[in-house]
Amino acid sequence: MKKQLHQDVFIGFICLAISLLVFALNTNLPSDAAMMPRLLGGMLTILSILIIYHGLRKSKLPVEEQGPKALTVDALKIPLITWGFVVLYYILFHVAGYFVATGIMIIALMRFMKRTSWPVIIAIDAVYLLVMYFAFVRMLNVSVDNFGMLGRLL
C-alpha cells in the first residue's frame, strides 16, 4: 500500500513556520515587552512539533482510517472563489464607496450562489440599500456615502 503523508504533517509544518514568524517579528524589542511573544512562540513551536509527530503517526495507518481529507481542490475551490468575491467587494468598497460596491456585490454573489430569480434579487438589493442608506447615512452620520477614491477623482 502506498504510504501517504497525512495532511497534518503538511499542516504541522505551516504551524511551525508561523511559530518561527512569531519569534522573528519580536527580535528587537526590550526584554519585558518581548517576554510574552517569545513565551507564546515557544509554546507554538512545541505544539507544531506535536502536530507533525501525530501527523506522521497517522500516515502509518491505512488510508481508510486516516479520516476525511480536508485540503482537496474539491473542498477548497468554491469557498475560495467566494472569498475572491469578498476581496473584490472590499476593493470595490475602497474605490467606489459602500453603496455602489454592495449593489454590485449582492447581484454578483447571489447569481454565483445559484439564485435565478432576477425580480427577487433586485428587490432585496434595492430594499437593503435604501434601508441602510436611510438608517446609517441620514440618521447616524456614518460616512459610507462617499464614493471612495473614485469619488475624489470626479
Added chain:
Amino acid sequence: MKKLISVLLVLAMALSLAACGSSSAPASSAAPAASGDASGGTPASKGEWPSKAITLLCGYSAGGSSDLGCRYVAEALKKDLGVPVVVENVPGSGSWLAWNQLLQNTDPDGYTFALVNLSAMYGHYDETNPRETTIDDFELLANHVIDYQVLAIRNDETRFTDYASLVEYAKTNPLILASATSSITSGDATVAKMLEQKHDSQLTVIPVDGASDATTMFLAGETDILSANVGDVMDAEENGYHPIVVFAPERSDYLPDVPTAIETGVDDYVSFSARGYAYMPGVDPAIVSRMEEALTKAFDDPDYQKNMAAMGAELELYTGDEYKQLLLDQLDTRLELWGVAK
C-alpha cells in the same frame, strides 16, 4: 415567497428603528442636536465657502470628553457658518489615525478640519514610537480648552495634607502613582518625572489604560496619589478625595480652594492639556481666516460656554501665533524634563 417575507421582516424592523430614532423629542436647551439642518446664518451661494457640510474629525470615540467638546463646538459653528458641521469619530493610536487621515487623505478645500491636542506635538519626540509629523505640519486655527493638571489625595490620607508636605514625604518614602501611558506624551508621567527630578521624589509609576483606571486604583487604595486634570476631579469630594495643587498660572474657577504650585512656593510647574482645532496645510488663506473667525464666535456663544462649563472644561481662547507659542512653551518644559533634544 415566505422566505422573502421573513427577510423583509428583518429589514422592516431595522426601518422601524430608524423611524423611531428620527422621531425623538426635540432638543432641550443644554444638549445639541445630532445631525444638521441649517439654522441661523444663510449658507453661502455656490462657489463661496462654505456651501456644504463641514466635517470635524475627532480622534476619540463617541461619548468621551473630547468628542463632547467637538459636538458642542459643531453646534455653535453651525450658527455662524450656516452649514451643518458633522463630527466624524476616527479613534485609534491616540488620535493619530484621525490626524493621518486629515493630513494625508483629505483635500485642502476647507471642508474638513480636526481636533488637535498636545499629543500632536509630542508624538515626534516619543522615543518608543516617534512620529514623522510635527506641529508645524498643521495649520492651527484656534485653541478652546485648557485643562490644567492637578494632584489629589484621599480625604483620609494621614501622611501628608498638602503639596509641600507631600513633596517632603516623598523625598524619603516611596509612593505609587498610576499614569495612562508612560512616555513624553503623557501628562501624568511627566508630572512624575518632574517630581523625581526637581524634588527627588521616590515614585513608582504604574502604566494603566486610561484616566478611569487610574482613578479606580487610587480609590481602592492601591496607589497613593492621583495625577489627573481639573475636568476629571469635579466630583472628587463626593467620592472621598480632593485635589491639593493645580499646575496652573492662576487658580481654576472650578477649584477655587485649590492653590497653584506657584502659590505654595514649592515649584512653578505649569502643565495642561490643550484642545483646539486645525486644518491641514494648503487651505486657501481666506478660508482659514474665516474659519478662525467662526471658531472665535463659537467660543463666545453662550450655549457653548454653558455646555463646556457643565463638563468642567476650562475655556481659554488662543488664536494664530499665540496658539503656537502656547504649545511650544509646553514643549520646551517637557523636552527638558525628559532629557530629549529638540
Added chain:
Amino acid sequence: MVDFGNILAGFQTLLSLESIIALIAGTVGGMVIGALPGFSAAMGVSLLIPITYGMGPVAALSMLTAMYTSAIYGGSITAILCHTPGTPASAATAIDGFQLTKQGRGMEAMGVATLGSAVGGTFSAIAMLLIAPALGAFSLKFSVLEYFFLSVFGLTVIASLAGDSVIKGLFSGILGLALGCVGLDAISGFPRMTMGVIQLEDGINFVPALIGLFSISQVMSLAWDVYHGKKGSVIEDEENLKKSRSLPPFKEMKTLFPTMARCSIIGTIVGIVPAAGAGVSSWICYSMGKKFSKHPEKFGHGALEGVASCETGNNAATGGALIPLITLGLPGSSVAAILLGGMMIHGLTPGAAMFTKHANTTYAIMIGFLIANILMGIVGLFAARYIAHVSAVPMGYLGPVITALCFLGTFAIRNNLFDVGVMVVFGLLGFILKRCGFAAPPMILGMVLSDICENNWRRAVILANAKGGMLSYFLSRPISIVLALLIVVSLFSPMIMSYVDKKSKENVTK
C-alpha cells in the same frame, strides 16, 4: 440597604411617554441590531448616543441600557440559526445553537436562548436595584492581580472548547494570544508585530476578527453547500418548522433551571469585574455549564444546556457591568465604557451622587433596565416562531446579505476600512482553520484575553515590587488567593473526578 421609597419614586419617574417609547425602541431595536451579523452591541450603543442628545436623561439611558441587553440577546438569534453570531458575546452560543438548528430544533434553541437571556438579565437587574452600592464596593477590591487571575481562569476554558483535537485547539488558543500581542505594548509603548502599519498600533480589533472568523467563513462554507446539492437552506424541511415547539418540553426545561441559576450568578459577578464583559462571561459560563452538566459529552453537538449557559451568562453580565459603572464610574465592560460617555452627556456623573442627588433618575434607569429584560424575553418568545424562518431562507440570498451587513457593521465601528480588511483576512483564516481541524473559539478567546492577562501581570509585578515583593502581595489579597485556587481546581478537576470515580468503583466491588 434596600430603599423601597426610592424604588417607587424611580418607577414614577420612568412613567413618562418619552421614556416608555425610548425603552421599547431600545429593546426592539437592540434585538434587531444584535441579530444582524456584523452589528455589535458596542456599535449599536455608540451610534445611538448622538441620537439621545435631544432626550431627557431617563429616556436616553433607558434606551441605551435596553439596547445593550437586548443586543446581547439578539446576537444569539443569528448565532443559532446561521452560525453567524450577531455580536461577539454570542460566539459561544453558535457552537451548540447551530447544531440544534441543523437537527431541526432551532426554534427550541431560540426559546431557550430567549428565556436564558431574560432570566440572566433580570437577575442582574434585580441585583443592581437592590444592592448596587455594596456590589460596587466589592468591585473595587478587584485590581490588577485579580484581573490577571480572572483572565487565566478564562484561558483554562480553552481546553474545553478545543473540539476533537486538544493539541490543535491549544495551538489555536495560543495563536490567538499571540495575535492579541500585536500592537503597541501597553506598558512600554513599543510597537510589537505591527510591521509599521499604524492601524495595527491599537492591536487587531477583535470584533472584525470575530466577524470574519465566524460570519465570513460561514458564508464561504454555505457556498460549498450550495454547489454540492444541499437543499439550499440551513434546514431541509420547512414544513417541520411550522410544527416545531417554541420551547422544549417542560421536563427538559426543568433540567435547564439549575444551569440558568448558576450562570446568572456567575455572569453578574464576571460583569461586575471591570475589563470582563458579556463575551468573557459567556465563555466562562459555557465552560462552567459543561463542568456541572450531567451530560458534558453533548456539549458541542447540540446541547440545550450549552445554549442556556452562555446566553444566561452573557445577559447577566450586562447588568453586572452597569453596577460599577453607576456606583463608581468604572465601566464593567467595553460597552459599559461607551455608556459612561452617554451618562456624562446627560449630566449624570457616576459615583456617590447617583444615589443622592440623582437618586430618582438612577432608580428610574435601573427599573427601566429591569423592564427591558422582561420585555425582551416576552418579545423574543413571540417573535421566535417567525424569526426562525430565516433558517429556511435559501443560502443564496442569505449569504450575500450577511456579507453586506458584515462589511457595513465592521466599517461603522471605527469609520475605518482597515478593520474591514482585517475581517476579510480572518474570514479566510477561519475557513482554513476549520478545514484543517482547528477550532475557532479558542483563538477568539485568546485574542480577547491576551492583553488583560499580560498587561495586568506586568502591572501587578511593578505594584508588588513597590510593596515588598510578589509573594507577600499575593498573600495579602484574599480574592487573588481564591481565584488561584479555583484555577488549580479547574485544571485538575477531571483528574480528581476520575480518581474519585475509580475509588468509589473499587469500594463498590469490594
